[in-house]
Amino acid sequence: MQITGKMLIGKNSVFGLAGNINAIDPSTNQQIEPVFGFATADDVQQACDLAGQAFDTYRETSLEQRASFLETIATGIMDLGPVLIERAAQETGLPVARLEGERGRTVNQLRLFAKVVRDGYFLDATIDSALPERAPPRPDLRLRKIALGPVAVFGASNFPLAFSVAGGDTASALAAGCPVVVKAHNAHLGTAELVGRVIQKAVADCGLPEGVFSMLVGAGSQVGQQLVGHPAIKAVGFTGSRSGGLALVRTASQRKEPIPVYAEMSSINPVFLLDDALKTQTAQLAQNFVDSLTLGAGQFCTNPGLVIAIDSDAARSFLELAGQALEKKQASTMLTPGIHQAYVKGSSHLAEIADLTLVGKGQPAESPCAAQAVLSVCSGSTFLTTAALQEEVFGPSSIAILCKDFNEVLQVSESLEGQLTATVHATAADHDLAKKLLPGLERKAGRILFNGFPTGVEVAHAMVHGGPFPATSDSRSTSVGAKAIDRFLRPVCYQAIPADLLPAALQDNNPLQLARLIDGKLTLA
Incomplete structure (x- = not known):
């Protein structure tokens, strides 16, 4: 053709x-x-x-x-x-x-x-x-x-x-x-x-x-x-x-x-790493996170732009391993010169924030429109007082937030704008904390994942790819x-319409063989 x-x-x-x-x-x-x-x-x-x-x-x-x-x-x-x-x-x-x-x-x-x-x-x-x-x-x-x-x-x-x-x-x-x-x-x-x-x-x-x-x-x-x-x-x-x-x-x-x-x-898709999961799966979580961050040059609307954990030895080890994994990632070509320019500008703007520290970068770009991946870190208090950290940088850029305790994790969660996704990594030992986190995430996101990463959206009956503003407008x-x-549908009610004028979906003999709600009961009759 x-x-x-x-x-x-x-x-x-x-x-x-x-x-x-x-x-x-x-x-x-x-x-x-x-x-x-x-x-x-x-x-x-x-x-x-x-x-x-x-x-x-x-x-x-x-x-x-x-x-x-x-x-x-x-x-x-x-x-x-x-x-x-x-x-x-x-x-x-x-x-x-x-x-x-x-x-x-x-x-x-x-x-x-x-x-x-x-x-x-x-x-x-x-x-x-x-x-x-x-x-x-x-x-x-x-x-x-x-x-x-x-x-x-x-x-x-x-x-x-x-x-x-x-x-x-x-x-x-x-x-x-x-x-x-x-x-x-x-x-x-x-x-x-x-x-x-x-x-x-x-x-x-x-x-x-x-x-x-x-x-x-x-x-x-x-x-x-x-x-x-x-x-x-x-x-x-x-x-x-x-x-x-x-x-x-x-x-x-x-x-x-x-x-x-x-x-x-827009969405920055927070990933919460709860204590026991982070302690027992540190290396695996670090590698899987970096793989998700850099997939498709980070050009997914569900790219994990935030990682949130309580500051601990395990969290510091996670960052060290993630930085090492990131250094092995080649720069990938972005979709257009304009998208690449916006990524460079957004990354430069983040680098100017005083209390944001670089964790690691991917390999340098060697061709036009190639994006070098970046991971940075800040404290929970810095994130809560710096609005610019909630702005999406479309591409392989993410920020780790180290909170002083779980109450600050909840504060960070509550401060977030609407998101397409929110992810929680937890073992059974973390479920009490997860229960406290979930109600807020339900208000913030259209899809909540456990023990995975948000890149990848199944085409299925139960999928939701949406969320509160600004993730979507509705x-x-x-x-x-x-x-x-x-x-793209709207309901129409037909009151006392003669039988020969009814649409097929509503005729008594049910010619379309639909499952219908008749007098409050779901039936094929």
Whole structure:
């Protein structure tokens, strides 16, 4: 499949005329052909208009048709073969093995949502039978969830496949019955076009309205704002910086009809090392922590940016071993020159904090955009009085906090902003302390892990990849896992609707064979 530099608006390929850009090979800082054109305001208008026109037809496709559509996309992505992986590696500097794994994750997300659609549980079909003899009488009441409307999806920089054009936001929105307009990330435009053409073809092959999918290219400050401001768009999925996410939130809230923005933004993902675990597993914890910190050049939203423990001989030994392990880690290429520059700037800013002491560094960078990993340490009191230490430095940078006692550990925990994850390492001997820590972590994080590290997010029914602000703009949602579909649905109640006008999900004979809540009891009847 040839990469053309064109956007995909419905069934058409369009070269944008509002400027242009090339993708960059971050390992060399060299431009990659072809040139991509930026969308004009008319291009954005057309993509959104097509999505609006497609909505009513697409949202009422059968569950089987929608599931088959998602599976067709998954098959098409795999059929791209090495062409996709080679282009993604060139645009991101990520190793082939990582990208092959991410491709598998991407198609598994699509297939998971195909299963979610076929099961139909997401419809939340509910029936409260009429009670004509009651005083006052109760009418027949039935509820199902319907698609919210066309969704704007913003591709992420750090996952060119799994959080991009056909990533979790797109998969869950399409599963819900929402057309999608994607704003491709400028870091991996060729990868985006390859995947976008797969979706465009799947729309045609499955006989769906062309407006079910479009993909735009342009600066987020222009195209992104225009997209979120368009009245046809009813929700937004975003993964990126706090400043970018909040800019979209402001635009969405200032519309004549405000809409929800599900923005995953920033997180430093604290890791708590409780006493007995730290004492009995010192070397293993140090090595596993450094491996997690440096994985993918630290460019994971769940990267462990804080390690918290009570100051002790075991804690000092952990730091010494972690520093030694870090010194063996080669500098890794970051995704873009801009991300690398931000990492260097953030690391330099931390180095200027007087009470923050360097523990160790990785090997020096020897190529453009390569990041040298850094681990620093401070006291609990320093962390509690230095707001800058809570700022995310996106990349392989972490801070160890040595607290004077467990009460200070709790103080540090309470001082944290909202997080995607919080991790606890504990043995059975630590469980009394863990019980005191857990209530606060539940308030602070969307996912709590024990005896692991947060990098790696399973695509599963029980997964939550979200959390209180500023980890996300809406703590009630997740961007990964089956529950991600709930972001793009809303409930509708049908009162005393004639039987021949009821949607299939609510008909008495249950033609979709759904599990339904009928008069308070879950049943297949």
